[in-house]
């Protein structure tokens with residue numbers, strides 16, 4: 001039943017702009033209103049968090065208005081929509097970004113100034129939602145911003161973790177982890193939707209039967225049922241549109257019997273409630289490594305089931321028939337984390353909506369598209385049959401059925417037994433397990449990698465059999481970044497300098513940066529460019545002093561590597577080089593070395609020993625160098641703790657050199673590489689992931705390329721790589737490696753870094769020693785160029801000018817065209 005008065009008011013939200021104004025006076029009035037009436041604060045007792053919350057609520061009203069209007073317009077057009085399924089989102093702080101997208105930054109700043117309040121101080125209060133590990137989660141959030149900007153009818157579905165990625169602290173040089181209590185002060189951005197909730201079943205058994213009409217059916221008698229409730233956060237695009245990120249929180253189902261007579265049962269019921277809520281308690285902190293934990297599987301299934309039920313509900317609510325589901329929705333699977341969705345949609349259609357197998361399979365396999373984000377074998381998800389069968393017995397049956405039909409198809413095509421075993425959804429080596437990448441590939445109508453190189457390797461290696469079978473299924477979408485957050489918002493100095501020169505159309509069309517090329521050689525422009533960078537570096541210096549206790553001279557070359565700590569990303573390659581420089585200076589042979597600040601940041605998975613040891617190595621080298629008067633005017637080393645989106649926004653604008661030094665073939669794309677270059681850093685990098693395309697765009701002459709290619713890496717391995725030979729034959733390498741175990745580092749314990757030493761000398765699976773010389777030589781070129789200020793600036797300007805391709809707006813357009821078949825809806829303002 002519709003309420004006419006409400007409906008009338010609703011439509012006036014669109015027409016009557018004064019309902020929710022954008023002027024300084026409106027913002028000021030609403031802010032005070034929120035402070036007094038929403039938070040109930042008297043001026044004398046107002047805290048910084050109250051001010052932040054009041055402003056956030058003021059802005060959220062405006063964001064929700066955009067979302068409501070966009071939704072109405074999408075509905076009117078009956079447009080095909082996208083559901084982005086992701087176990088991770090890393091939105092970063094919302095407030096500043098929303099002010100930018102609503103174009104009310106200045107009005108807000110002034111409104112607050114009239115109240116003697118400082119916007120920047122208030123922005124600092126926000127605790128960001130760390131609901132992701134790194135690149136994959138951040139990519140999902142960049143895509144949300146671009147989908148909103150382009151007017152794609154989209155929704156992001158995920159998990160409302162109560163505790164996000166741990167907070168990293170450095171204690172005596174080691175990483176230690178603290179719980180991320182991001183909801184402690186409340187979350188003003190979300191709207192809880194108690195009426196939007198679904199039941200999700202777990203465990204138990206299935207029972208097959210035949211109905212009166214002679215129809216075969218299966219009933220699932222679960223062991224437990226958990227309720228998922230929606231929490232919506234508006235995500236704005238630039239200028240007008242808004243979409244939502246819908247995150248599910250697990251709760252006990254209401255039907256729980258709490259009216260229990262005896263104490264024992266009451267406590268049992270309470271325990272059950274607590275167990276239910278466990279599902280969305282905490283994000284698993286393993287990046288590109290499977291946990292294999294039961295709770296993780298439950299998380300994946302829980303959010304996927306809620307989301308699909310929600311979509312079906314919406315679909316039917318709009319009076320549509322289920323057999324056109326795939327015509328109305330495309331579901332993008334962000335890696336295999338949500339890939340159980342293939343079995344779940346089948347279950348919903350077959351068991352809950354009485355559909356026949358062939359119809360259900362047609363819909364399912366035309367609904368999903370799968371993005372692969374890594375080729376690392378240890379990251380390819382597998383769930384053991386015994387675990388899967390225990391938690392999701394019905395899904396295991398369905399997976400078996402999908403598999404037997406698929407294998408039959410392969411047999412008909414004449415594939416041999418070996419090929420068929422390789423492609424099976426079930427891995428028979430050791431403990432039987434379901435290969436989730438195979439399930440996702442079979443159940444999707446498109447599969448994509450995240451850079452040209454990665455997509456090629458996906459087709460020729462990891463999913464080669466599938467690519468041969470269904471060549472047209474495979475495609476590439478090179479990653480991109482939200483340039484509004486990572487340039488307009490986080491680097492306002494550079495943004496205004498650029499806008500002064502070429503206007504502001506770049507905010508919605510990054511390719512217009514090309515116009516900067518003609519100023520690259522202009523000495524006056526170069527000087528302004530340099531000044532911006534210097535100011536940004538001064539600001540980063542404050543952060544480094546505050547958070548890492550290291551004083552850095554902003555005139556130094558800021559050589560930065562920030563990303564998750566992983567052996568394949570080779571942070572230790574950079575460390576080996578730093579030790580080499582240190583030893584050279586100690587030898588009195590350091591004249592040609594540019595004064596450099598080597599900055600690192602990134603989290604290590606709590607159970608990843610080598611990654612943690614690499615952090616310890618960085619802090620040990622930092623202690624040694626920063627406290628040595630002979631070298632510390634020339635070199636500084638800093639490990640900035642707790643890298644997150646907020647810090648990233650301060651780091652990228654201040655970098656001179658971007659380190660993208662993974663072993664070729666291992667980094668699927670990288671996105672930090674794009675953020676650095678967009679902010680004017682030059683890149684030293686291997687031909688890996690999107691580095692290849694970055695170099696293509698900016699020109700080889702403006703990129704410090706080193707190391708082996710993917711093919712060379714594979715050739716080295718094939719021939720039997722013996723890193724010990726490099727240790728023996730290259731005196732530089734030997735000197736640096738021996739230094740690791742000399743007792744000069746750490747607490748004087750020569751055994752501290754022995755595991756690293758041994759690993760490099762004996763295995764070195766990421767071929768650091770093989771690439772070491774080439775890396776060092778490239779660094780000499782870097783130092784030489786650094787001495788030539790205007791040439792460095794010219795290349796920096798050219799890098800920025802040629803970054804147009806790497807906006808996530810372009811990536812989303814690619815998804816629309818190649819995968820989703822969705823048209824942007826031009827929205828009226």
Ligand code: GPK
Nearest residue numbers: 135136288373374667668669670671
């Ligand atoms: C890939 F497989 C995974 C994963 O579990 N987590 C993650 O962050 C990253 N990634 C890749 O390592 C990056 O190369 C890539 O740019 C990013 O995903 C986004 O595609």
